[in-house]
Amino acid sequence: MNVISTHIGQPVSRIDGVAKVTGQAKYAAEAHPPGMLYGVVVNSPIARGRIETIHDAEARQVPGVIEVMTHLNRPHAALFEKSYMDGLGVPGVPYRPLHDGEIHFNGQPVAVVLAETFEAAREAAMVVRVDYERWPHNADFEVALHQKxxxxKTRSNYVPPKPRGDAAAAYALSAVKIEGRYHLAPEHHNPMEMHATTAIVEDDGxxxxxxxxQGPQAVQAYLASALSLSKDQVRVRNPYVGGAFGSGLRAVYNVFLATLTAEMLKRAVRVTLTRSQMFTHAFRPEAVMDIALGASxxxxxxxxxVKGVTDTSRFEHNIENIVIWxxxxxKCPNATADYKVAPRDTYTSSDMRAPGAATGVNLLEMAxxxxxxxxxxxxLAFRLHNYxxxxxxxxxxxxxKALRDAMAQGAQHFGWHDRSMMPGSMRDGRELIGWGMATGIWDAMFSPTSARARLGQDGRLHIATAASDIGTGTYTILAQTAAEAFGMPLDRIxxxxxxxxxPECPTEGGSWTAASAGAAVWLACLSLRRKLIDMLARSENxxxxxxxxxxxxxxxILHDMTENGPVSLSLPDALSLAGYDALEAEETAKPGLRGKIxxxxxxxxxxxxxxxxxxxDPELDTVRVTRLLNAVAAGRIMNPKTAASQIRGAMVMATGMALHEESLMDERVGRFMNHNFAEYHIPAHADIPDMDVLFVNEHDDEVSPxxxxxxxxxxxxxxxAAIANAIFHATGRRYRNLPIMPGA
Amino acid sequence: MRSFSYSRPTSFEEACRNAGHTRFLAGGTNLIDLMKSDVERPAHVIDIKSLPMHHIADRPDGGLHLGALVTNADTAAHPLVVERYPLLASAILAGASPQIRNMATNGGNLNQRTRCHYFYDPAMACNKRSPGTGCAARGGRNRIMAVLGTSDACIATFPSDMCIALAALNATINLHGPDGERTVGVRDYHCLPGDTPWRDNILQPGEIVTAIDLPPAPFGPHHTYLKVRDRLSFAFAIVSVAVGLCMKDGRIERGSIALGGMGTKPWCVPHAEALLEDQLPSHSLFRDVAERLLHGAVADRDNTAKIRLAPRVIERALWQAAIGTPQSQTDKAIR
Structure with a gap:
């Protein structure tokens, strides 16, 4: 598709920015329906076992408490495990909140306290006592590795590794070999906004x-199925999402519990997780990769x-693509890979920003x-040689694949060619300076998506699709796309x-929203424009x-030239002349035959x-990242400002992966112990230098519409990996475990 | 958080009247957090912010008087502190975040509780939080736990940065209790866990910290607060060192040194400090000091790194002080 770029490709500031910084943008926990109850969840402190007794008498005495809901008194929900399957399609038996008294993981919800005030609900939740029969469990990854x-059955997006040549024989014959075990600690997504739900029972039930x-239609389908409702009885809204990084791909237990209790009590219910409870669901799996490389x-x-293992729960098989990258x-003539999962008695690990590749690409690029x-x-020369x-x-x-350009332009901007090869050879006072690099690769996906465009009597163009903007700038790039396609100023969209x-849109994830929802909006706007002009052409007036x-x-504005000079017609006038109050068009962007081929x-x-x-500082083990540059080849860049912001955000997160972030599992109880922001370290400002982002020119008409x-x-x-490699260049020491911390 | 009653007395007499299960509230940065986590469950909260403890003033001996309710931020920025006690200002700025320092008070800093994961999580056994339940930190994820002054009952690290500098400065703590006023040296203020780990310090029921008195500090530029942590800001110390040296003609007349992040209380070893007396700075001297400071250090499952790192941090801090190039808390490069 040929696009003349007046709007697409411009560094437009977020159109929702003012609403966000002035508090007008309302998030899930900010709906205030009348008569709303507050729900606070009580979680299991054991990893495996059975609830024996729940002592809730004291909780029920806290003034304002309405109900303490447990598996014993919950209303009917779907019985079958299948009804709790969600859009992500992780094979296995999905966890069913408050289904029965069996405990599958530490942090599992065992009760929800509902009260007239948040304070009462929280206090009562603290005094609910639960007796458990404890069963043996394993939460130790090293032990789980023996059961890999x-x-x-795999997830639909799983790409099985495809071997070529004879890797073992070629390795044996290689003149140069390296071999090692690389490890990544588990991480939690920790978006700034906690997972929360406000469930409202409308007058019509x-x-x-x-x-x-990240997927309102996926949650709608999940709730309808799990609560035995029809889809049109459930409307899910998420106009603003304060980050998610994958933690919102699957329905989190708060949405089930809030809706179930709202149904039971016929009142609106809000359930907000605490930061600690953010460590009781999705997390990036712990991973090991055994990598052996041979070269001439x-x-x-x-x-x-490449042999890789990631952890999963005992009840579901979470699978990632870590070994294929x-x-x-x-270009290596002999290659083979193997992938397995290792089961632990925890909640199921889950997709977190670049699932599989964040693990597999980084660990491989260290090797x-x-x-x-x-x-x-x-x-850099080595990578080019094997490109x-x-x-x-x-x-x-x-x-x-404009990776060569990304390497060249990145290297030039960074000044890579001034680097001395020898580790430990660049020094400034006490500090050793290291320069490292790595390459990145991730899927460029496109999914069928629908969008609607509507022109109203007020002359404004209204765009609608069930996409989620999880803070990435989707509102803005869709407005830019509409402006371009329809011929409309941005401020009238x-x-x-x-x-x-x-209109239907897949769950936001996998970096496909810009390509997919963008294409749908483009088509809907073209269609609407055609429709308007057709209607006018048919109008007698x-x-x-x-x-x-x-x-x-x-x-x-509609323009043309006539013998008498330029003429124009405003859109409201055009609608009136065509005999319409409003005009709309809905289109679905699909790969099409050419795309499928x-x-x-x-x-x-x-x-x-x-x-x-x-x-x-080699004596004190302190690492400061002082420069980071990312040169990206990602096809057409819809908005270099929001796009660069995405890359910078990911670089901050990757800095955390390299140096700070680790969810500390206490295997004895199966519990992540540093469940707060004081001890789960995401990078602070001091850890982040000025970061440069370059987008290299990559024209690709084929990848998506x-x-x-x-x-x-x-x-x-x-x-x-670039950070880990820079640490090697500075110190001459190889670290194969991420994160790399003082004293490692 | 559980329900509690609240009062805001205007006199010490009223405040110190022991009302059973009470907690004093000042800046609230620690107490409120702990109440939300169900770690602290006071029946009554006595807000002491109306008591007259808001001033920083000169002392007749040339020292300084720091009111217990002066915020950490105001203390670190006070001209007299900046001029005479840059070591203290530096340690304060090495801790927490600007927002927390704006609320947190000097008295509260002395009384802040450990960041031990197991203390903070009521689902886990902790003798400090729930006496007699055991210590789950032992054998657990204890990278941040103490290696000095631990006991079978507790390995929780004392978390403050400010108090490490106060220990090096040999500050005096002023207390007001039901039986009147008393003073205690800061090095004697915090308790080792022993078999009573729930006692963080020597405060008696109803007793309030009213002020911190600083004796004159004759260190000139020969001081530093050096902190190594798991990220460059807003993290508790893995190892921190506060040093002040009295130097004359390149010789150390005497020195004062305290460790943070390592012990169950601010860690001072007078025998180690004695080694510095009337010596020329040297690697072997500083190595000996480090060795003596760390004598008896015991690691558990995850925290051997502290014992490995600490000698190097101590030696570097001693050099920074000896040369007179104290660590900056804004430039993250370590000198």
Missing amino acids: YMPS TFTVWDKT RDGTLQSMI GLINY IDEMAYACSMDP SDIDAMHDMPLTS DVELGDSTL APPWVKQDTVTLEGG SQMRKARFTHSAVFCEVRV LGVKGIGEIGMCGTA
Whole structure:
């Protein structure tokens, strides 16, 4: 699709920015329906067992308490496990909140206290006592590794590794070899906004559910199924979401509990999780990767053997693509990979920003750096030497891969060529300076999505789709797309998102929203524009010039030239002349035949090259990241301002992955112990330097209708490795466990 | 948080009248947090912010009097503190965040409670929080726990930065209780856990910290507060060191040193400080001081890194002080 860019590609500030900073943007826990009750969840302190007795008499005596709901007195909910399956499609038996007295994981909800005030609910929740029969459990990843397995059923997005050549034989024959076990600690998403739900029972008995989620239609389907309701009895709204990073891909227990209790008590209920409770559901799995690389002396990769394991729960099989990335991205004639999951008695690990790749790309890129050094090659030169122009695992061409440009431009901006090869050779006073780099790769996905465009008598263009803006800038880029497609000034466009009643849109995740919802909005606007001009052409009242095929819609006004000079017509007038109060069009963007063929024949990815400078005090083990640069090849950039903000945010998160973030599992009880922001360290301002983001030119008409690849996750991939590699360059010490902390 | 009654007395007499299960509220940065976490469950909260403890004033001996209700932020920015006690200002600025320092008070800082994960989580056994339940931190995830002054009953780290500087400065704590006023040296104020880990300090029921008195500090530029932590700001110390040296003609006349992040209380070893007396700075001297300071350190499951790191941090801090280049708390490069 050929787009002349008046609006698309402009660095427009967020159109929802003012609403957000002035508090007008309302989040899930900010709906205040009359008569609302507050629900506070009580969680299990044990990992495995059975509830024996629940002592709630004291809680019920707290003034204002209405109900203490447990598995014993909950209203009827769907019986079958299948009814609790959600959109993410993790195989296994989904956890059913308050279903019975069995405890599957530490932090499992065992009761919800409902009260007239938040304070009463919280106090009563503190005095609910529960006796448990404790069963043996295992929450130790090292032990779980002995029970690793490959689930018979996988998630639909799982890409099985495809071996090539004879990796074992080639490894044995390789002149240069490295081999090691790399490890990533579990992490929690920790978006700033807590998971929360306000469930409202409407007069007609239907439910309006304000939920923090990435997929209002997925939550609607889940609630309808789990509570045995029809879909039209549940409306889920999430117009604003304060970050999610994947924690809102699956329905979190608060939405089920709030809606269930609202139904039972016929009153609105709000359930907000605490920061501690944010550590009782989704988390990025702990991972190990055993990587063996073989190369010839000239630095040509000959063999790649990657074996990876991530943890999952005992009841579901969460599967990630962690082992495939090197096989795809490097031209290595012999390669094999193996992937398994290790079960623990915890909640199920879950997708977190760039799931699979954040783990697999970063750990592999640390090994690639080791191999470059083992071959005495500059790490950038080594990667270029082994560069693949195709998806080397599937032997498939790519729609585009401007990684070479990203490497070149990134290196130039960073000044990479001034780097001295020798570790520990760059110093400033007591501090050792290290420069490291890595490359990143992530899927460029496109999913069928619908959108509606409506032109009203007020002359405004209203765009609607059930997409979620989780803080990424979706409102803004969709307005830009509409402005471009329809020929409308940006300030006359309204965008409505985050409502299950709007045209169908998949759950926000996987960096596909810009490409998918963008294409849907584009089509809907073109369709509406055509419709308007057609209607005018058919109208008897319209001036004759609007029937010319040269008529244009620009700046929100219909224009043309006649013998008597320029003529124009405002949109409200155009609607009136056409005999309409409003006009709308809904379209679905799909890959189409050409797109489907392309998807079969070509692979599609975003790529990046990340460069990092660290300063290390080698005696005190302190690491300061002093420069970070990410050069990204991601097709068409809809808005360089919001896009760069996405990349910077991911670089901050990846800095946390490299240096700070670790959820500390106490295996004895199966509980993550640092469940607060004082002890779960996300980077502070002092940890983050000025960051540079470059977008390299990558024209790709094939990847998606608008040539967009998406940028929400690529910033995670490679950044943590670049930091680890820079630490090696500074100190000469290899760290194979992330995060790297003082005293490691 | 559980229901509690609240009062805001205007006299010490009224405030110190022991009303059973009470807690004093000043800045609230620690107490309120602990009440929300169900760790502190006072039946009555006595807000002492109306008591006259809001001033910083000169003392006749050339020292300084810091009112217990002066905020950490105001203390660190006070011209007399900046001029005479830059070590104290530095330690305060090494801790918490600006927002917390704006609320937190000097008295509250002395009484802040440990950040032990197990203390903070009522689902876990903790002798400090719930006497007699055991210590789940032992054998648990204890990277941040203490290695000095621990007992079978407790390995919780004393968390303050400010108090480490106060220990190096040999401050005196002024108390007001039901039986009148008394003073105690800061090094004797906090308690080792022993078999009574629920006692953080020597405060008696109804007793309030009214002020901190600082003796004159003759260190000139020869001081530092050096803190190593798991991120560069807003994190508790893994190892921190407060040092003040009296130097003359390149010689150390005497020195004062305290460790944070390592002990169950601000960690001072007079034998170690004695080594510094009338010595020239040297690597071997500083290594000996470190060794003596760390004598008896015992690691548990996750915190051996502290014992490995601490000697290097101590030596660096001693050099920073000896050379007269105290650590900056804004430039994160370590000198």
